[in-house]
Amino acid sequence: MADIAFLLLIFFLVTTQIAxxxxxxxxxxxxxxxxxxxxxxxxxxxxxxxxxxxxxKLLVEDEPLNxxxxxxxxxxxxxxxxxxxxxxxxxxADVSDRETYNSLPASMKAYxxxxxxxxxxxxxxxxxxxxxKADRGSSYELYIAILDELNAAYNRIYxxxxxxxxxxxxxxxRNDPREKAMYDKARSGIPKAISIAxxxxxxx
Amino acid sequence: MSKFKKKSESSQDxxxxxxxxxxxxxxxxxxxxxxxxxxxxxxxQDIPRAEQLVKLEKKKLVSYLYVGPPKExxxxxxxxxxxxxxxxxxxxxxxxxxxxxxxxxxxxxxxxTISMKVDDDTKMGIIVDIQTELRNxxxxxxxxxAPTKAKDN
Numbered sequence: 001m002a003d004i005a006f007l008l009l010i011f012f013l014v015t016t017q018i019a020x021x022x023x024x025x026x027x028x029x030x031x032x033x034x035x036x037x038x039x040x041x042x043x044x045x046x047x048x049x050x051x052x053x054x055x056x057k058l059l060v061e062d063e064p065l066n067x068x069x070x071x072x073x074x075x076x077x078x079x080x081x082x083x084x085x086x087x088x089x090x091x092x093a094d095v096s097d098r099e100t101y102n103s104l105p106a107s108m109k110a111y112x113x114x115x116x117x118x119x120x121x122x123x124x125x126x127x128x129x130x131x132x133k134a135d136r137g138s139s140y141e142l143y144i145a146i147l148d149e150l151n152a153a154y155n156r157i158y159x160x161x162x163x164x165x166x167x168x169x170x171x172x173x174r175n176d177p178r179e180k181a182m183y184d185k186a187r188s189g190i191p192k193a194i195s196i197a198x199x200x201x202x203x204x
Numbered sequence: 205m206s207k208f209k210k211k212s213e214s215s216q217d218x219x220x221x222x223x224x225x226x227x228x229x230x231x232x233x234x235x236x237x238x239x240x241x242x243x244x245x246x247x248x249q250d251i252p253r254a255e256q257l258v259k260l261e262k263k264k265l266v267s268y269l270y271v272g273p274p275k276e277x278x279x280x281x282x283x284x285x286x287x288x289x290x291x292x293x294x295x296x297x298x299x300x301x302x303x304x305x306x307x308x309x310x311x312x313x314x315x316x317t318i319s320m321k322v323d324d325d326t327k328m329g330i331i332v333d334i335q336t337e338l339r340n341x342x343x344x345x346x347x348x349x350a351p352t353k354a355k356d357n
Binding site: 001002005008009012016021022023024025026027028029030031052134135136137138139140141143144145147148151152155166170171174175196198199 | 235254335
């Protein structure tokens with residue numbers, strides 16, 4: 001009997017899941033000041049637009065899209081486009097797009113040289129912004145699906161840059177100095193610029 | 205006298221052989237029935253799954269906000285916001301954030317993370333309203349809590 005009891009005890013110990021803090025993180029923009037100009041002109045080609053209407057229909061780069069999972073590839077190509085990489089040093093890490101490009105591994109450079117570099121898409125990762133505009137009547141479920149795809153695209157870029165899979169990149173422990181260095185190296189020059197735009201009030 | 209003595213001769217020990225089993229049974233009963241959650245959910249929580257999840261390290265800095273249609277049907281079917289054990293309106297979010305911030309030490313206040321647990325029947329309207337309030341309350345780090353999606357392949 002005691003053996004059975006122990007067996008049960010171990011079974012429950014193994015199968016029980018304690019709720020963990022897992023989810024998709026997002027940093028909201030700072031509070032809007034009234035006197036601050038809200039509109040900052042960005043080149044259209046540097047913005048990847050995703051719009052969702054109240055019927056949960058997607059409009060990606062002004063074209064209808066039925067399959068959310070296609071966004072991953074599109075954003076990957078968009079961020080790494082390097083259409084016109086500048087030499088201006090930008091952002092926290094203070095690296096220019098050209099330096100970012102030079103720091104990429106050879107396989108990624110080859111991919112960019114062969115398939116990307118279009119003048120229609122983003123100039124470089126430091127200026128590339130992904131904008132999500134969801135209608136008030138669109139569903140949260142789809143919103144999460146889109147955010148998931150966007151994070152997948154960025155994690156893939158970061159992971160590939162330091163030679164690990166996107167899953168391993170996600171699991172990097174930032175308290176460990178070695179893994180933190182890897183994390184910083186992957187992210188320098190390629191900010192995760194996901195912008196959640198104010199939604200429209202009327203459904204389409 | 206002899207009559208009484210005869211009676212007391214019967215054994216009065218309680219058999220203790222089955223005691224460990226009883227204790228184990230009790231242990232299992234409580235293990236199975238205990239729910240590790242301090243708040244009672246008053247809103248539906250059918251959270252959409254996602255793949256690219258990040259784990260939050262500091263549990264102390266996380267405050268939870270639940271959104272979903274109320275379980276109590278008399279309250280209607282529109283999604284409501286629940287914090288701790290009560291419903292709050294959208295304009296009460298700032299006050300709640302400030303209360304949560306007061307519980308943290310001064311250096312950690314800016315690092316507060318709001319974990320939003322949102323039911324999948326919710327529309328984006330209320331989410332956007334909450335986010336606007338969170339921006340006003342200067343709690344900019346948010347997390348959409350989500351369970352892991354099972355892989356297709």
